[in-house]
Amino acid sequence: xxSDKKELIPIxxxxxxxxxxxxxxxxxxxxxxxxxxxxxxxxxxxxxxKSTLMKMLYGVYKPTSxxxxxxxxxxxxxxxxxxxxxxGMVFQDFRLIPAFTALENIMLALPKSETHRKKSEIKKxxxxxSEKYGIPVDPDRYVWEMDLGQRQRVEIxxxxxxxxxxxxxxxxxxxxxxxxEVKAFIEMIQKLRENGYSIVLITHKLNEVMSCADEISVxxxxxxxxxxxxxxxxxxxxxxxRMMGEDTAHRVxxxxxxxxxxxxxxxxxxxxxxxxxxIDDHGRCIIGGINLTVKQGEILGVAGxxxxxxxxxxxTLFGLRISLSGTTEYMGTNITKAGIHRRIDAGMALISxxxxxxxxxxxxxxYEHMVLAGAPIRxxxxxxxxxxxxxxxNNSKLVHTLGVPDINRNLATLSGGNIQRTVLARAIIxxxxxxxxxxxxxxxxxxxxxxxHKTLIELKKHGSAIILIxxxxxxxxxxxxxxxxxxxxxxxxxFIPDETTPIEIGEIMLGGVKNDSERNDIVxxxx
Amino acid sequence: MxxxxxxxxxxxxxxxxxxxxxxxxxxxxxxxxNLGTEGCMAVGALFAYIVCxxxxxxxxxxxxxxxxxxxxxxxxxxxxxxxxxxxLATGLTLMFLGLGLTAFLGRNYVSVSTEGFTxxxxxxxxxxxxxxxxxxxxxxxxxxxxxxxxxxxLLLYKTRFGLILRATGEDENVVYAYGADPIRMRYLSVIxxxxxxxxxxxxxxxxxxHTWIEGMTGSRGVIGVALVCIAAWNPxxxxxxxYIFGAAQALQMILQQQGLEISSFLLMMIPYVLVLIALFAAxxxxxxxxPAELKKVFEAV
Numbered sequence: 001x002x003s004d005k006k007e008l009i010p011i012x013x014x015x016x017x018x019x020x021x022x023x024x025x026x027x028x029x030x031x032x033x034x035x036x037x038x039x040x041x042x043x044x045x046x047x048x049x050k051s052t053l054m055k056m057l058y059g060v061y062k063p064t065s066x067x068x069x070x071x072x073x074x075x076x077x078x079x080x081x082x083x084x085x086x087x088g089m090v091f092q093d094f095r096l097i098p099a100f101t102a103l104e105n106i107m108l109a110l111p112k113s114e115t116h117r118k119k120s121e122i123k124k125x126x127x128x129x130s131e132k133y134g135i136p137v138d139p140d141r142y143v144w145e146m147d148l149g150q151r152q153r154v155e156i157x158x159x160x161x162x163x164x165x166x167x168x169x170x171x172x173x174x175x176x177x178x179x180x181e182v183k184a185f186i187e188m189i190q191k192l193r194e195n196g197y198s199i200v201l202i203t204h205k206l207n208e209v210m211s212c213a214d215e216i217s218v219x220x221x222x223x224x225x226x227x228x229x230x231x232x233x234x235x236x237x238x239x240x241x242r243m244m245g246e247d248t249a250h251r252v253x254x255x256x257x258x259x260x261x262x263x264x265x266x267x268x269x270x271x272x273x274x275x276x277x278x279i280d281d282h283g284r285c286i287i288g289g290i291n292l293t294v295k296q297g298e299i300l301g302v303a304g305x306x307x308x309x310x311x312x313x314x315x316t317l318f319g320l321r322i323s324l325s326g327t328t329e330y331m332g333t334n335i336t337k338a339g340i341h342r343r344i345d346a347g348m349a350l351i352s353x354x355x356x357x358x359x360x361x362x363x364x365x366x367y368e369h370m371v372l373a374g375a376p377i378r379x380x381x382x383x384x385x386x387x388x389x390x391x392x393x394n395n396s397k398l399v400h401t402l403g404v405p406d407i408n409r410n411l412a413t414l415s416g417g418n419i420q421r422t423v424l425a426r427a428i429i430x431x432x433x434x435x436x437x438x439x440x441x442x443x444x445x446x447x448x449x450x451x452x453h454k455t456l457i458e459l460k461k462h463g464s465a466i467i468l469i470x471x472x473x474x475x476x477x478x479x480x481x482x483x484x485x486x487x488x489x490x491x492x493x494x495f496i497p498d499e500t501t502p503i504e505i506g507e508i509m510l511g512g513v514k515n516d517s518e519r520n521d522i523v524x525x526x527x
Numbered sequence: 528m529x530x531x532x533x534x535x536x537x538x539x540x541x542x543x544x545x546x547x548x549x550x551x552x553x554x555x556x557x558x559x560x561n562l563g564t565e566g567c568m569a570v571g572a573l574f575a576y577i578v579c580x581x582x583x584x585x586x587x588x589x590x591x592x593x594x595x596x597x598x599x600x601x602x603x604x605x606x607x608x609x610x611x612x613x614x615l616a617t618g619l620t621l622m623f624l625g626l627g628l629t630a631f632l633g634r635n636y637v638s639v640s641t642e643g644f645t646x647x648x649x650x651x652x653x654x655x656x657x658x659x660x661x662x663x664x665x666x667x668x669x670x671x672x673x674x675x676x677x678x679x680x681l682l683l684y685k686t687r688f689g690l691i692l693r694a695t696g697e698d699e700n701v702v703y704a705y706g707a708d709p710i711r712m713r714y715l716s717v718i719x720x721x722x723x724x725x726x727x728x729x730x731x732x733x734x735x736x737h738t739w740i741e742g743m744t745g746s747r748g749v750i751g752v753a754l755v756c757i758a759a760w761n762p763x764x765x766x767x768x769x770y771i772f773g774a775a776q777a778l779q780m781i782l783q784q785q786g787l788e789i790s791s792f793l794l795m796m797i798p799y800v801l802v803l804i805a806l807f808a809a810x811x812x813x814x815x816x817x818p819a820e821l822k823k824v825f826e827a828v
Binding site for chain 1 (some may be wrong): 694
């Protein structure tokens with residue numbers, strides 16, 4: 001990987017690649033060079049045009065102008081042609097059929113020339129690849145049984161199975177992976193590079209990229225703004241500021257400042273749970289004996305590996321589920337048995353962990369969503385006065401700061417990040433007294449996460465209580481006044497962020513607290 | 528004795544349903560539901576009968592019936608795939624079209640008699656106690672149905688064609704991304720489904736009852752669609768539902784022959800009640816095997 005690489009012909013090159021959708025230019029004059037045996041990262045915020053670019057490289061979109069060169073030869077790319085040229089794509093939304101086994105999915109993808117192979121032969125090849133790159137795949141398992149990390153491995157094996165694959169394109173590969181899986185993933189792509197593959201990584205997570213990439217290109221508003229090379233050294237701050245634009249990057253968040261204003265001892269209670277037990281969809285008790293207090297103007301962070309009862313917790317507090325036992329008090333009244341409507345009227349708001357599934361009606365526009373739950377309804381005569389509502393929303397500061405797209409747009413056409421923005425804006429626009437926020441920054445880029453955090457802190461300053469559920473310990477430590485941890489069917493805590501460490505919290509997340517005496521200590525300490 | 532005639536009747540009466548279930552399974556596996564199977568069956572039954580009556584050649588009747596059914600399938604495919612019409616509405620319309628059309632075209636054949644296929648006893652195999660007669664003393668179309676059933680399993684689960692076909696029913700975008708043509712797969716499978724239903728109809732008219740009468744399919748086609756769920760979209764299990772239905776039909780006839788004082792209308796309900804019970808039983812198992820693209824059809828209503 002020395003400087004002699006520059007004399008080589010790039011394995012993949014784009015010249016002046018441009019893609020327009022109507023009036024909107026998604027990519028403009030993109031010039032990229034990918035060399036053999038290298039990892040080329042493409043960084044940019046949501047909506048910077050990364051996915052559009054990749055889809056052009058794979059032939060899903062036809063470029064409006066510009067050309068793609070493979071081994072220095074101009075090539076017209078279709079998905080079929082891309083495969084022939086050895087380009088393999090690992091899509092963000094995996095192209096796998098859940099009702100099929102891994103083997104069946106892999107066989108489906110094999111090119112015609114290899115279809116004569118026997119199943120046993122294919123399985124052997126899968127085992128070899130798994131071994132070589134450390135990507136275990138069980139060929140006989142159904143995809144619907146697998147978690148996202150396993151699905152990604154199937155997808156990768158699928159692409160590697162094609163004998164002529166030389167270029168691998170990964171679209172946001174680490175967004176579905178847990179912390180440990182990310183490490184394994186980085187090792188895997190490094191091994192792939194050693195074995196002669198060229199890799200394009202699309203991502204907005206810089207830390208991962210900086211550890212392995214040979215070159216980082218920054219995409220902003222559809223234009224490549226910068227190229228950084230490993231031999232020149234990567235400077236995180238420079239890259240971040242290039243990704244986000246100078247103005248955003250310099251707005252440094254002061255989390256401590258926000259916390260200082262909060263006087264825990266004198267703040268009135270907002271929500272108090274006593275011996276609350278939650279049941280999951282199968283009727284089992286998923287978290288038992290919860291004693292929680294959230295004060296007005298407090299952010300209570302809830303850490304834990306996802307799927308350990310976070311969903312049940314917020315849904316029970318919001319009234320979507322019935323608790324098994326225990327009581328809940330909200331603003332001094334017992335609401336254990338109150339319906340959802342009463343809770344909403346009393347100022348509760350929920351951002352669910354999968355807004356696309358739970359919070360959104362595809363087919364309706366953003367402004368209709370806002371009115372459906374959140375924005376105040378303006379009437380004219382007997383009907384809703386949509387014009388006034390639209391005008392109010394368009395003038396709303398919150399809608400602008402969160403970067404909600406054009407409010408006439410249909411939810412079904414929005415990307416995950418934009419749905420997240422819409423749902424956040426809707427929950428916050430009515431200034432809730434208690435916000436149950438599950439993973440509010442999931443799927444958002446650095447710039448927007450920053451804005452989300454600011455908005456939440458703003459809300460807290462106005463006296464709202466926030467229960468913040470997250471897997472991201474940095475976020476939890478920055479934002480929370482107090483922390484608790486879900487593990488092992490219990491809630492541990494609470495902890496003061498300044499008096500504990502991410503390592504300690506991480507250990508509790510993974511294994512709960514080891515023995516009883518230790519557990520008592522922690523409960524006492526929290527006491 | 529009664530058991531043996533019940534089993535024989537089950538197979539004889541169930542074959543037409545079995546073929547329909549097989550055909551509909553293939554079609555649904557590719558993501559298209561065809562409620563018009565009843566119409567396809569009626570068309571197959573009539574055309575087979577006409578060819579038989581005019582030429583006396585039952586073996587010529589089979590391809591003609593299949594072509595007629597295939598054309599019905601093609602019609603359905605054109606509307607729901609190329610014109611993107613609602614599958615349920617198109618299917619129902621096709622059913623009544625087939626029934627009406629055959630009633631009209633077949634009005635002169637109601638009293639015409641023809642020999643068609645007769646039973647062909649397979650030596651040795653037919654001597655197996657209890658099931659021998661039932662399975663191996665039957666008409667040629669019934670034997671053909673065994674082969675078709677087995678062939679469909681091989682096709683769906685052991686060939687690349689079948690893999691792509693099943694994938695089409697799960698996620699057409701994936702299939703497209705790998706360079707196969709989901710539209711072609713759907714056309715083929717819907718046409719194949721129509722042909723198999725028509726073959727079932729042919730068995731009914733020229734091999735089983737040896738008569739033509741309007742509406743003779745007696746909702747077997749519609750039942751066939753219901754039985755696809757019981758078979759969990761697997762042709763290997765198609766015979767279960769089909770023969771239960773056949774057995775109920777046979778039972779009803781045996782009870783009538785025994786001179787039981789039960790209204791024949793009540794007896795005629797037995798098969799349908801049994802199918803309802805079978806559907807109920809299948810729903811308890813909660814096998815979420817329905818092809819994903821097929822779910823969209825129902826969600827879109």
